[in-house]
Amino acid sequence: MPLVVQPQSMHFQAPLALASGAHLADYQLAYETYGQLNADKSNAVLICHALNASHHVAGVYADQPDSAGWWDNMVGPGKPVDTDRFFVIGINNLGSCFGSTGPMHRNPASGEVYGADFPVLTVEDWVASQARLLDALGVGVLAAVMGGSLGGMQALSWALQFPQRARHVVAIASAPNLSAENIAFNEVARRAIVTDPDFHGGHFYRFGTVPRRGLRIARMIGHITYLSDDVMNAKFGRELRHAVESAGKSGYRYTTQDIEFQIESYLRHQGDKFSQYFDANTYLLITRALDYFDPARAFGSDLTAAFARAQAKFLLVSFSTDWRFPPARSREIVTALLENRRHVSYAEIDAPHGHDAFLLDDPCYLAAVRTYFNGIAGEAGA
Amino acid sequence: MPLVVQPQSMHFQAPLALASGAHLADYQLAYETYGQLNADKSNAVLICHALNASHHVAGVYADQPDSAGWWDNMVGPGKPVDTDRFFVIGINNLGSCFGSTGPMHRNPASGEVYGADFPVLTVEDWVASQARLLDALGVGVLAAVMGGSLGGMQALSWALQFPQRARHVVAIASAPNLSAENIAFNEVARRAIVTDPDFHGGHFYRFGTVPRRGLRIARMIGHITYLSDDVMNAKFGRELRHAVESAGKSGYRYTTQDIEFQIESYLRHQGDKFSQYFDANTYLLITRALDYFDPARAFGSDLTAAFARAQAKFLLVSFSTDWRFPPARSREIVTALLENRRHVSYAEIDAPHGHDAFLLDDPCYLAAVRTYFNGIAGEAGA
Numbered sequence: 001m002p003l004v005v006q007p008q009s010m011h012f013q014a015p016l017a018l019a020s021g022a023h024l025a026d027y028q029l030a031y032e033t034y035g036q037l038n039a040d041k042s043n044a045v046l047i048c049h050a051l052n053a054s055h056h057v058a059g060v061y062a063d064q065p066d067s068a069g070w071w072d073n074m075v076g077p078g079k080p081v082d083t084d085r086f087f088v089i090g091i092n093n094l095g096s097c098f099g100s101t102g103p104m105h106r107n108p109a110s111g112e113v114y115g116a117d118f119p120v121l122t123v124e125d126w127v128a129s130q131a132r133l134l135d136a137l138g139v140g141v142l143a144a145v146m147g148g149s150l151g152g153m154q155a156l157s158w159a160l161q162f163p164q165r166a167r168h169v170v171a172i173a174s175a176p177n178l179s180a181e182n183i184a185f186n187e188v189a190r191r192a193i194v195t196d197p198d199f200h201g202g203h204f205y206r207f208g209t210v211p212r213r214g215l216r217i218a219r220m221i222g223h224i225t226y227l228s229d230d231v232m233n234a235k236f237g238r239e240l241r242h243a244v245e246s247a248g249k250s251g252y253r254y255t256t257q258d259i260e261f262q263i264e265s266y267l268r269h270q271g272d273k274f275s276q277y278f279d280a281n282t283y284l285l286i287t288r289a290l291d292y293f294d295p296a297r298a299f300g301s302d303l304t305a306a307f308a309r310a311q312a313k314f315l316l317v318s319f320s321t322d323w324r325f326p327p328a329r330s331r332e333i334v335t336a337l338l339e340n341r342r343h344v345s346y347a348e349i350d351a352p353h354g355h356d357a358f359l360l361d362d363p364c365y366l367a368a369v370r371t372y373f374n375g376i377a378g379e380a381g382a
Numbered sequence: 383m384p385l386v387v388q389p390q391s392m393h394f395q396a397p398l399a400l401a402s403g404a405h406l407a408d409y410q411l412a413y414e415t416y417g418q419l420n421a422d423k424s425n426a427v428l429i430c431h432a433l434n435a436s437h438h439v440a441g442v443y444a445d446q447p448d449s450a451g452w453w454d455n456m457v458g459p460g461k462p463v464d465t466d467r468f469f470v471i472g473i474n475n476l477g478s479c480f481g482s483t484g485p486m487h488r489n490p491a492s493g494e495v496y497g498a499d500f501p502v503l504t505v506e507d508w509v510a511s512q513a514r515l516l517d518a519l520g521v522g523v524l525a526a527v528m529g530g531s532l533g534g535m536q537a538l539s540w541a542l543q544f545p546q547r548a549r550h551v552v553a554i555a556s557a558p559n560l561s562a563e564n565i566a567f568n569e570v571a572r573r574a575i576v577t578d579p580d581f582h583g584g585h586f587y588r589f590g591t592v593p594r595r596g597l598r599i600a601r602m603i604g605h606i607t608y609l610s611d612d613v614m615n616a617k618f619g620r621e622l623r624h625a626v627e628s629a630g631k632s633g634y635r636y637t638t639q640d641i642e643f644q645i646e647s648y649l650r651h652q653g654d655k656f657s658q659y660f661d662a663n664t665y666l667l668i669t670r671a672l673d674y675f676d677p678a679r680a681f682g683s684d685l686t687a688a689f690a691r692a693q694a695k696f697l698l699v700s701f702s703t704d705w706r707f708p709p710a711r712s713r714e715i716v717t718a719l720l721e722n723r724r725h726v727s728y729a730e731i732d733a734p735h736g737h738d739a740f741l742l743d744d745p746c747y748l749a750a751v752r753t754y755f756n757g758i759a760g761e762a763g764a
Contacts, residue, residue: 019634019636020634021636022636116638116639119636120636120637120638177620178620179611179615179619179620180611180614180615180617180618180619180620180643180645181606181609181611181614183643183645184602184605184606184614184645184646184649185606187602187643187645187646187649188599188602188603188606188649190639191598191599191650192574192599194639195595195598195599202638202639213578216573216577217570217573217574217577217599220566220569220570220573221570224563224566224567224570227563229561229562229563232561232566233563235562238559238561238562238565251679252401252402254401254402254404254501254502254670254674255502255670256498256502256572256584256663256667257498257572257576257583257584257666260673261562261565261569261673263562263565263566263569264565264566264569267566271573284639285638288638291643292636294620297620297633323705
């Protein structure tokens, strides 16, 4: 019996002050909740999403059996984050393109679609907006805040912005900031979008165009960095598409523009799919929020100093073949927390799937999260 | 006193049969030579180039002091490949854009510029065309054939296509074939070029356009894969451009389309430079030749079987932080050679620079090559 869910939306009229100095005067957040808030409101868990996910974390929509949430293997009845025990909240981040206010919406001040004029956001801005939604839901203190990748950065930022409002922070496949290489990949993806003639400086909505070429390239680059070299070799290797393989002796067709290798076919498919549903300005905003995240920056790059104000208990998880946010990056956070004598658990999972592993069904990984949340449930009386 | 050199060109009228089944009826090769061929013609060394290099391996052109060849630290008087002892030959590969016949040239059959109709080439085709140039120069047997990256693949292919014509094969930062991830990066770069509206299906010359947007993206992606994460962090880290740094407290400007980080500035500069001199069709051809190279393919992916016909002695060199062609890929070749009881030396250099290390001044690396070539010189009486 699948969990049937429905999205909700909340409107905020008090202006939100952003890190950039700008304000967002008026906005709405799309969100979903699963499970029930208990009487003493001690069992709420906030799930933060990464680049292309949304508030639809778990369950399916009525009459849409293929609409499972992006972390449905992690969150739900009897799942590691058990919605029979926890009240789980998923929120679509501001600036995203799945229901919360973003570049595709109308700027109430001008009456025009925001496009490239949507204010630049940071991880800290998202956390501030999430806190307001929790206020409205009557959730004062979270049993836990949890996320993977960019979602993990938001979870970490909760511990720094609202030290008293999250008892546990679970940051999976995350990092204390982006490396130069991480920024470099983001920048190439952004250039592909921005230099697409259909982008029109970010005001493509007015022109009735979509910079699909750029979005495709951006997604292809992203996909490469989500997968490990090993899993790509195991899944695709140097396999040719069947139509090519049967063509001749060597199998090659000798063409520079057509698909010959399976990996090419896979990447083009991912790029095409993504370019049909994702907003180009959102892509720029979210990758920039990734670039900017750097809680140690204000402390002379001293991560230990940055985490001095954290009060939560932490679970960090990393994956051996994740070369986007390798285990060494999680260990930096673990070290900073230990140097502050914080309570921290750390699981380094030996998994072949690269960064994507945080979304997959690795038994060790899911067991580690389940065990940790069992402990939280005990504390929370959930 | 710098080595002053000048490029030469040789015209070939006998058709060249290509792996694809096509023929190149008529073509020329640009080349340079350094040093003197000795009386018994035993001291010739062929240098093969990688993606964006050329026949201009060493020395400078008269009155152009900044025109040093791409491997000038390796090849020249008193250098590891010592042109006082060896007769060194550099050849611009067919299909390239630095003087040899390529997509920018006119197809004698149609009178039109080739563009996308230029025949698709393989590493084996390049080696065959190089062999013809050596024939014309009176070089029967090479003392050595040497290259890095894709150049290393050509050197390896010499051992397989002309087992009696190269006494030594020096393959640096190379691989027995591309991994799925390698192909994936090539494919993204190609898609960026092919989907640039200025590409016109590869016939952009007729339209007076150049797909610079695509070339920029392709080069930016390439650059990321040439550098190690470590060296990027050491060189750029999360540094902001000076103009940004001085702007405010956090230093961020909060923009999605402008340059803020040094790494962004560096990559854009590399992309811009490249897009001004490199031909888009050449980029497609050369990356496809990389994709196709796989000498084990005809042997059921058994690299040992593929190298059974090799007769040369080998030097393989790899670099610890090269994640494009990691040491493990060179070790596959070493293993295949040892299983055939071939004479093979292997140096795994602990260098921070990633794939680019093969072009740089690492003392251990240069010493290893120098020592190896001293041995060759002894054999060759050079």
